[in-house]
Amino acid sequence: MSSAPLSHLDRLWLCEAIRLREEQSGPLEDGEINRRARLAGPSLETRIESRALQLAERDGQRAALGHWRQGARLGLLILLLLAVLTGAGLAFAALGDGQRPVNVFWALGSLLGLHLLTLFGWLLGLLLTRDAGGALGRLWLWLSERLARDAQAVQLAPALMILLRRRRLARWGLGTLVHGLWLVTLLSALAMLLAMLSTRHYSFVWETTLLGADSFVRLTQALGALPALLGFGLPDIEQIRASGASPLREDSARQAWAVWLLGVLLIYGLLPRLLLGLLCLWRWRRGVRRLRLPLDAPGNALLRERLQPPSERLGVQDAAPTALPESRAGAFAAEAEGRLLVGIELDPAYPWPPVLPAGVGNAGVLDSREQRRQLLERLAQRPAARLLLACDPRRSPDRGTLALLGELSRSAAATRVWLLPVDTDAARLDDWRAALQRLGLAEASLDWLEKGHD
Structure with missing residues (x-):
C-alpha cells in the first residue's frame, strides 16, 4: 500500500478514473474487492469509493x-x-x-x-x-x-x-x-x-x-x-x-x-x-x-446491484473480462484471530477431516461456488490468523484453483498450502511447487496450524 494519504479530491479522482476505464474497456475483475467494499460502510458512496481505491491500488492507478x-x-x-x-x-x-x-x-x-x-x-x-x-x-x-x-x-x-x-x-x-x-x-x-x-x-x-x-x-x-x-x-x-x-x-x-x-x-x-x-x-x-461522488453516472449506477444487492445472487453476474490478471497471494494486514483448515476440491474417498489439534477449526471442503462464497464472506468479517489450505497434488494446479488460493490467502494474516501425502508422480508435485512459488505461497503440514512455524 502507498503510505501517502489521499486527499478528498484524490479519492474522487481515482473513482472517476476507474469508472472511465471500465466504461472504455469493460468491467474489471472485482469479486473479492466487492466483498471488502460491502464491509466499508452502509452508504453506496462509501462502498463505491472503497471499491475504486482498492482497484486503483491493485491495478496501478x-x-x-x-x-x-x-x-x-x-x-x-x-x-x-x-x-x-x-x-x-x-x-x-x-x-x-x-x-x-x-x-x-x-x-x-x-x-x-x-x-x-x-x-x-x-x-x-x-x-x-x-x-x-x-x-x-x-x-x-x-x-x-x-x-x-x-x-x-x-x-x-x-x-x-x-x-x-x-x-x-x-x-x-x-x-x-x-x-x-x-x-x-x-x-x-x-x-x-x-x-x-x-x-x-x-x-x-x-x-x-x-x-x-x-x-x-x-x-x-x-x-x-x-x-x-x-x-x-x-x-x-x-x-x-x-x-x-x-x-x-x-x-x-x-x-x-x-x-x-x-x-x-x-x-x-x-x-x-x-x-x-x-x-x-x-x-x-x-x-x-x-465535491461529491456522482452516483447518477452510468458506471456508478450499475454498481448499485453489486455493492448494495437486495439479496445475494448465485452464478456468474458479469461477462468475462478480455484479460485475466495473474493471481497473487497476500495477507490480511488488520487484526486477525483463530486457526483454520480448509480442503480445496478433495477426493470424496480421501479420509477427511484429519484429527485436529485443540483450537483449530475445520472449514470443510470447498467444492461449489456457494461454499467458496460463504467462506470468503466469513473470512471477510473474521479474518483468520493462520489458514492452512489442503490440496490434492494429483489434481492439476489450474488457474481457477490458484486464483482461489490467492483470494483466500488475502483473508488471513498467514497462509500455507498443505499438499496431502498421496501417491502421485514427482512431475505433478514439481508443477504444484512451481505454481505455489509463482503465487507466493509456501508449503506446510498440519503441524503448522498448531505450532505456527514451518
Whole structure:
C-alpha cells in the first residue's frame, strides 16, 4: 500500500478514473474487492469509493496518480521558468538599451498588451463558453500527462476534467493557475524594470502624427489617477507637453515618467491578476470541499446491484473480462484471530477431516461456488490468523484453483498450502511447487496450524 494519504479530491479522482476505464474497456475483475467494499460502510458512496481505491491500488492507478502529480509539478516548474523569462523579456522590450528615448506608450503596450488581451479572453471564456482554462491551462495539462510517463495515467487527465466540470470547477482551478503564472510574469517584469531604471539613464517621450498634445495629457492623467491614490506620482501637464517634442533631460521629469510607468504596471497589470487569482483560489477550495461522488453516472449506477444487492445472487453476474490478471497471494494486514483448515476440491474417498489439534477449526471442503462464497464472506468479517489450505497434488494446479488460493490467502494474516501425502508422480508435485512459488505461497503440514512455524 502507498503510505501517502489521499486527499478528498484524490479519492474522487481515482473513482472517476476507474469508472472511465471500465466504461472504455469493460468491467474489471472485482469479486473479492466487492466483498471488502460491502464491509466499508452502509452508504453506496462509501462502498463505491472503497471499491475504486482498492482497484486503483491493485491495478496501478494510485501509483500512476503519484507519477502524474510529479509530472504536473515538473510542468508547473517549466511554466514558471518561462513566466520569469517572459517577464524579463517584456521589460527589455519596453525600455531597450537606454541609447534611445523610450516612447512611454509603446513601452506601456509592450508591458500590458498581451496581458490585457489574454485577460479579456479569459473573461469572455468565463462568461460565454464556461471554459476559462485558456491556452496556458491546457498546456499545463498536456505537459503533466507527457511528463508522467506512466501508461496507467492515460485516464487521469480526462477523469479529472470530467469530475471538475460537473460542478464547473475546472475554470476556477485552471484560472488559479493562469492568473498565478501571469502574476509571476508581471512580477518578473516589474523587478526587471526596477533594476534597469536603477542602473541606467532613460529619457521618455511620446510621439504622434494625428493626435494633439491635449489627448496625451488627458490619457496620461487618466491612466495615472488610480496609481496616484496609492502614492505613485505622475508628470505635471508642462512635463507631459514638453515630452512630446523632445525627451526632457531633467532628473525630475525622468523620475516622474518612471514612477508613472511603474504605477500603471502595478495597478493595471499585477493587481487584476492578484485579485482574480485569489477569487479563483477561493472558489476552487470552496467547490472542492463540496465535491461529491456522482452516483447518477452510468458506471456508478450499475454498481448499485453489486455493492448494495437486495439479496445475494448465485452464478456468474458479469461477462468475462478480455484479460485475466495473474493471481497473487497476500495477507490480511488488520487484526486477525483463530486457526483454520480448509480442503480445496478433495477426493470424496480421501479420509477427511484429519484429527485436529485443540483450537483449530475445520472449514470443510470447498467444492461449489456457494461454499467458496460463504467462506470468503466469513473470512471477510473474521479474518483468520493462520489458514492452512489442503490440496490434492494429483489434481492439476489450474488457474481457477490458484486464483482461489490467492483470494483466500488475502483473508488471513498467514497462509500455507498443505499438499496431502498421496501417491502421485514427482512431475505433478514439481508443477504444484512451481505454481505455489509463482503465487507466493509456501508449503506446510498440519503441524503448522498448531505450532505456527514451518
